[in-house]
Amino acid sequence: xxxxxxxxxxxxxxxxxxxxxxxxxxxxxxxxxxxxxxxxxxxxxxxxxxxxxxxxxxxxxxxxxxxxxxxxxxxxxxxxxxxxxxxxxxxxxxxxxxxxxxxxxxxxxxxxxxxxxxxxxxxxxxxxxxxxxxxxxxxxxxxxxxxxxxxxxxxxxxxxxxx
Amino acid sequence: xxxxxxxxxxxxxxxxxxxxxxxxxxxxxxxxxxxxxxxxxxxxxxxxxxxxxxxxxxxxxxxxxxxxxxxxxxxxxxxxxxxxxxxxxxxxxxxxxxxxxxxxxxxxxxxxxxxxxxxxxxxxxxxxxxxxxxxxxxxxxxxxxxxxxxxxxxxxxxxxxxxxxxxxxxxxxxxxxxxxxxxxxxxxxxxxxxxxxxxxxxxxxxxxxxxxxxxxxxxxxxxxxxxxxxxxxxxxxxxxxxxxxxxxxxxxxxxxxxxxxxxxxxxxx
Numbered sequence: 001x002x003x004x005x006x007x008x009x010x011x012x013x014x015x016x017x018x019x020x021x022x023x024x025x026x027x028x029x030x031x032x033x034x035x036x037x038x039x040x041x042x043x044x045x046x047x048x049x050x051x052x053x054x055x056x057x058x059x060x061x062x063x064x065x066x067x068x069x070x071x072x073x074x075x076x077x078x079x080x081x082x083x084x085x086x087x088x089x090x091x092x093x094x095x096x097x098x099x100x101x102x103x104x105x106x107x108x109x110x111x112x113x114x115x116x117x118x119x120x121x122x123x124x125x126x127x128x129x130x131x132x133x134x135x136x137x138x139x140x141x142x143x144x145x146x147x148x149x150x151x152x153x154x155x156x157x158x159x160x161x162x163x
Numbered sequence: 164x165x166x167x168x169x170x171x172x173x174x175x176x177x178x179x180x181x182x183x184x185x186x187x188x189x190x191x192x193x194x195x196x197x198x199x200x201x202x203x204x205x206x207x208x209x210x211x212x213x214x215x216x217x218x219x220x221x222x223x224x225x226x227x228x229x230x231x232x233x234x235x236x237x238x239x240x241x242x243x244x245x246x247x248x249x250x251x252x253x254x255x256x257x258x259x260x261x262x263x264x265x266x267x268x269x270x271x272x273x274x275x276x277x278x279x280x281x282x283x284x285x286x287x288x289x290x291x292x293x294x295x296x297x298x299x300x301x302x303x304x305x306x307x308x309x310x311x312x313x314x315x316x317x318x319x320x321x322x323x324x325x326x327x328x329x330x331x332x333x334x335x336x337x338x339x340x341x342x343x344x345x346x347x348x349x350x351x352x353x354x355x356x357x358x359x360x361x362x363x364x365x366x367x368x369x370x371x372x373x374x375x376x377x378x379x380x381x382x383x384x385x386x387x388x389x390x391x392x393x394x395x396x397x398x399x400x401x402x403x404x405x406x407x408x409x410x411x412x413x414x415x416x417x418x419x420x421x422x423x424x425x426x427x428x429x430x431x432x
Contacts (some may be wrong), residue, residue, distance in 0.1 A: 021238050027214050031230040033359045034217045039224055072233055077356035103307045106294055107181065114354070143294035147315075149172050 003053040012063065016070035022044075045083055050140055053088045060098040067110055068095055068104050072111045084115055089126045096130050105137060109144035122155035131160050164350050166272055171319070177291075178319075181284045185320060189275040193326065196343070197249055198235035203267040205415055206247035206345060206363065207370065211260040214395050215368065218264060221359055231264065231366050233349030237306035241276065241325040242313030243357045244346035253370075253410045254403045255342045257432070258333040258385035260414030261410040263370025265418040266363035268347055270324035274317075277328050277343055287314055323348050323362070333376055333385040369417045370430050 005012075014020055015028040035041035052071070060068070072095070078084050092112035096105055109127065116125055131141045142162060145153045157163040168174045168182060197204055208231060210218070221230045235243040248256040250265065257263070275281045289296050289312045299308035317325065318381045325346045329339045340369035376385040408430065417428040 014385070022238065023211060026232070026234050026236055027211070029235065029357070030214060030217045030359075033232060034221050037223050037359060038220065052378070055373065075358065077235075077351055077358050079351050079358075101304075102298060102302070103304045103311075106298075107311070114352075140294060147292060147294075 001055050001062065004047055004051040005055065005062075008048070008051075009016040009062070012067050012070070016075060017064065017087045018066050031045055043076065045080070046086070049083065049087050055091075055094070057098060058092055060094055064103045065099055065101045068099055072104075076111045076114060079150055085119060087115065088121070089116070093126050093130060093148050095135075102137075102140065106140050109141060109154075110138045110148070112138050113144060113150070113156075116156075117152040122152065122159045123158065125156045128160050131162075164272060164323055164348065164353060166321035176222050177284070177287055178414075181288060181320060184281065185274055185322070186286060188278070189273050189281065192275045192278070193255045193270075193324075195325075200251070200390075201415055201419075204269060204391070205411075205418065206266055206347075207250050207253060207256070207371075207414070208245065208247045208366075209257050209259040209263050209370075210263045210264065210267070211385045212262050214260070214396070215262050218262075218366075218368065221365045228361065228365050229367070230359040230361060231266065231363050232358045233347075233360045235310075237310040239310070239331055240279055240327060240344075240347070241346035242317060243355050244317075244325075244348055245360060246344060246346055247363060248342070248344050250414060251339075251407065251430075253407055253414060255329060255337045256344060257336060257372055257374070258331075258376035258387075259371040261375070261432075262368060263372070263430075264366045265369045265414060266366035268345065268363055269322065270345075270347065271325035272321055272323050274320070274322045274325045276325045278303050285316055317348060318353070318355045320428070321353065323350075331383060331385070333387060335400050336403055338400060365417055365422055367421045368390055368413055369421065369428065370432060372432050374432065394424070 005063045017031065036044045046050055057089065075084060075087060078125070089112065095108040109130070112126055127145065128142060131138060134141055134148060145157050154163065172176065211352070218229060218231070223229060231245045233243055233245045239246065247266070247268070247315070289299070292312055292315060295312050295315070296302045297310045299312060326343050329337050329342055329344055332339050347362045349356050349358055349362050374390055375388045377388055378385055387397060414430050418429050420428050
């Protein structure tokens with residue numbers, strides 16, 4: 001386990017755990033946002049992303065599904081595009097493979113699409129690999145691509161052959 | 164958020180009706196019900212005192228304007244947003260915390276969720292979001308699905324604000340038929356997002372409550388604990404309505420003193 005994620009696990013849980021009170025979760029999320037925007041904390045998002053990039057596939061289940069949803073939403077809310085680009089696309093595939101819960105899988109696809117648009121050629125989209133191994137959950141991939149409605153999503157659908 | 168229907172595929176039928184509702188009735192209702200007061204639209208957000216320290220450190224790099232946090236927890240009425248109340252109803256949402264932060268809003272694209280037609284449009288629209296709607300209606304994941312559907316709707320129509328009647332109240336303090344709250348959008352790359360936001364401009368801490376509220380039953384209603392013991396009865400709705408304009412004026416004055424470089428003025432309620 002990456003040492004930062006080892007130390008941060010409890011904090012991540014406080015921000016996302018379903019048994020944590022809603023006000024307490026929000027207070028933790030706000031305090032992280034404030035810290036990340038401070039001089040001393042500015043490096044935090046980069047460290048967090050680097051730590052997730054180092055996570056082995058079998059280590060994802062160290063986190064509950066709620067924490068994965070928080071992580072995906074956090075990525076989707078980052079304003080620094082360079083920072084978002086530093087996240088490895090394999091993370092989305094790992095989340096897909098390690099979490100069977102439909103909301104986590106669907107959200108992973110949505111955020112992966114959002115991150116890939118304008119950055120990754122449709123031919124290299126991770127959606128293709130996920131679709132080919134998705135089995136009965138192919139409908140989730142189809143739904144994410146259709147709902148996205150972007151030109152990029154249409155191009156990926158053409159590549160996969162489901163346009 | 165700027166909106167170009169041309170960037171949406173198949174923007175016809177229901178989408179077109181909803182956009183007409185946004186630019187027509189919603190805008191008119193917002194302008195007539197929430198005109199500028201003393202040059203601005205003032206809003207207030209109450210939060211627990213435990214979050215005050217974070218708020219006071221929320222200016223980027225410690226400089227410039229402080230910022231409120233657009234929350235992203237499942238269960239919020241219209242999804243991820245900063246939830247605020249127009250200052251003309253200073254009592255309405257005070258059960259959410261003892262610290263009152265005042266700021267200004269100027270949303271461009273607004274959605275009237277107080278209106279049955281507005282809610283009906285939303286309900287019709289989400290039926291077209293196949294998988295999230297499926298998760299909403301047929302699984303245990305309804306809170307998560309609800310949140311993403313609300314965010315998606317607001318992103319799709321690039322809404323800066325949804326206004327709606329309170330769906331949690333402290334009886335007497337809030338009138339769920341007459342009063343209105345705002346869900347103010349924090350936007351990143353044209354999408355509804357969570358995080359520290361400038362969508363509520365120049366927020367400042369102006370209010371401290373001399374009251375403590377606790378959930379009465381479930382999560383639907385809150386009740387005051389101190390006032391009823393002190394006065395031997397709870398404030399009535401008519402007393403609250405009578406006190407509101409004077410209190411709102413007092414809070415705006417305190418806010419203006421702070422934002423023009425004055426020292427911290429706290430209106431104690």
